[in-house]
Amino acid sequence: MGMVAQEEEGAAATHQWGKSAHHWLGDSHHCSTVEQATGEERTPRHSTMDADGNGGGHCWLGYIVLALQAYTPSLHPPPCNPAATTAAASTTCEPVRGANLSLLLLGLYLVPIGDGAMKACLPALGGDQFDPADPDEQRQEVSFYNWYTFAASTGGFVGLVFIVWVENSKGWGVGFAICAAFVLLGLLVWAAAFPLYRNRLPTGSPITRILQVFVAAFRKRNVRLPEDPSELKQINQDDDNNALEVLPRTDGFGCLEKAAVRTGNDAGAWSLCSVNQVEETKILLRMAPIFAAAVLGYIPMPLILTFTVQQGSTMNTKLGSVHISPATLFLIPIIFQLVILILYDRVIVPPLRRLTGYVGGVTHLQRIGVGFIATIMATAVAAVVEIRRKSAAHESSLADGTAGIPLSVFWLTPQFFLIGIFDVTSFVGLLEFFCSEVSMGMKSIGSSIFYCILGVSAWLGSLLIQVTNRVTRRGGKGNGGSGGWLDGANLNNGKLERFYVVLCIIEVVALLSYVFFARRYVYRNEQKVVTQGGTMCDTGNGADMI
Structure with a gap:
């Protein structure tokens, strides 16, 4: 979707593109949560990604549908008036309707539905390949999440270079067909x-088990807890859930433990739950503050990336004799991310491991915090660069234009670099944190929670754009009043630098709240560290490790 919007210059207002992109982005990330919930983990993880399953099959079919629509002229809307100007054409072009629109939406949403299933299962299945009791495999698991992100980013790099070239030179139908071939x-x-x-x-479904705990606890809200915790219902290793990890009872959330109290009126799993189910629910509740802080901290990132690319499309995009298309600007943060990932995994982590003793060099929460700091710096730098860009536009009498500002696009390099640092630290750190902290029976929901953060933050980003325009609009749009900060397709007439300041403030609040909750979080598993002799030892699970 990003490639479509960035290649169609002047087709939509800045805030309209931002809203559409973040709505679709939010939907695509939420599909991983929906897929995990509906799949119910009653089959092995890899089966959901088979061509006959929910993942690869849906993704492949979605690209086939998009390829057919792009290739078949009868499925296209009528052509625009070639004599109209760009602004007029945007209002006189007839949009796709009826069955053709339904087919387009079918293809657009089959892809994220299948992609969502793979997002939920891939990190979880990858984590299953490593034995946490084996020191060597524990180190390898730390690297796995780095290389998982590296592989995903490499796919994006190939798409932006090769697929964009194919779609521009051979047509969208061929481009989507190649995407389908790659999936196959x-x-x-x-x-x-x-x-x-x-x-x-x-x-079985972890979501079902969690809901059973809440329902049973509510039904028994007036029941008193026994003085001896051993009287609570324990997991039965002979039942259907004998593959579940046995979790020790922990203090806290006593109201939920009532779900495991035996009474004479217990009738089924929705009335009586095991201590194991209660502990699984406690794990998620303890991670909820980190989830909330991460959602707030993730709001600025996709917005920065979206508007940075729009900034770049108005600047001098020549590299020597080569012209860089707006869509190709997405390559810059990806390249930074790939390079930083390699350096982090191979150069930075080994000495950090020897210095701190942690297998990953730092704890998950410390790594995430570094990314939030990088985001604060990125928003601040972006605001300064936007002020410089608008100044160059006014000095060159190009404020009314949408391109050609004599300022190199490489002024955006610092914020792209900081975006890459965020991806290497917070993106990978959050994924690893949620996948490692949940129990063995909830690995898929751990990765789904991570992608849910991306989805919720994308939706909130879309809402933030709308609220910003409504609050900053004066006198009513079209009635002689001034538009909002992000109204219109011309960035030179907006106040994007002020919006970046708002994002910076949001990120500062997110960092402060994150540090508050992270310092109080207690890791479920004792943190393993490497001693000088190469053996593993426990350091305890206190909150002082963050």
Whole structure:
């Protein structure tokens, strides 16, 4: 969607593109949560990604639908008036309607539905391949999440270079067909390695187990807890959930423990739950403050990326004799991310591991915090660069134009670099944190929670754009009043630098709230560190490790 919007210059107002992009982005990330909930983990994780399952099959079919619509003229809307100006054309072009619109939406949403299933399962299945009791495999698991992100970013790099070139030179139909071929090839490679995977046995839906705890606890809200915790219902290793990790009872959330109190009126799983179910629910509740702070901290990032690319499209995008298209600007943060990931995993982590003793060099929460600091710096730098860009536009009498400002696009390099640092630290750190802190029976929901953060923050970002324009609009749009900070397609007439300041303030609040909750978070597992002799030792699970 980003490639479509960035290649169609002047097609929509700045805030309209921002809202549409973040609505679709939010929907795509939330699909991972929906897929995990509906899949109910009653089958092994890899089956949801098979061509006949929810993941790869839906993704492949979505690209096929998009390719057919792009290739078939009868499915296109009528052409615009070629004699009209760009502004007029945007109002006289007939949009796609009826069955053609339904087909377009079907393709657009089949792709994220399938992608969501893979997002929920891939990190979880990858984590299953490593034994946390083995020191060597524990180190390898730390690297896995770095290289998982590296692989995903490499795919984005190939798409922005190769697929964009194909779509511009050969047409959108060919581009979508190649995407479908890539998905099919990936499924074949995936299926070829089935015998090699360590695959966890299905344990039923973790969401269902959590809901059962809340329902049972509410029904027994007036029941008193026994003085002896051993009287609570324990997990039965002979039942259908014998593959569940046995969790020790912890203090706190006593109201939920009532779900495990035996009474004479218990009738089924919605009336009586095991201590294991209660502990799984406690794990998620303890992570909820980190989730909330991460959502707030993630709001600025997609907005910065979106508007930075729009800034770049108005600047001098020549690199020597080569002209860089607006869509290709997305490559810059990806390149930074790939380089920083390699340096972090191979150069930075080993000495940090020797210095701090932590397997990952730093704790998950420390790594996430570094990313939030980088975001604060990115928003501040972006505001300064935007002031410089608008100044160059006015000095060159190009304030009324939408391109050609004599200021190199490489002025955006610092904020792109900081975006790359954020991706390497907070993106990977949050994914690793949620996947490692949940129990073995909830690994998929751990990765789904992470992608839910991206989805919620994207929706909130879209809402923030609308609220900003309404609050800053004076006198009514079109009635002689001034537009909002982000109204219109011309960034030179807006107040994007002020919006960046708002994002910076939001990120500062997010960082402060995150530090507050992170310092009080107690890791579920004792943190393992590497001693000088190469053995592993426990440092305890106190909150002082952050």
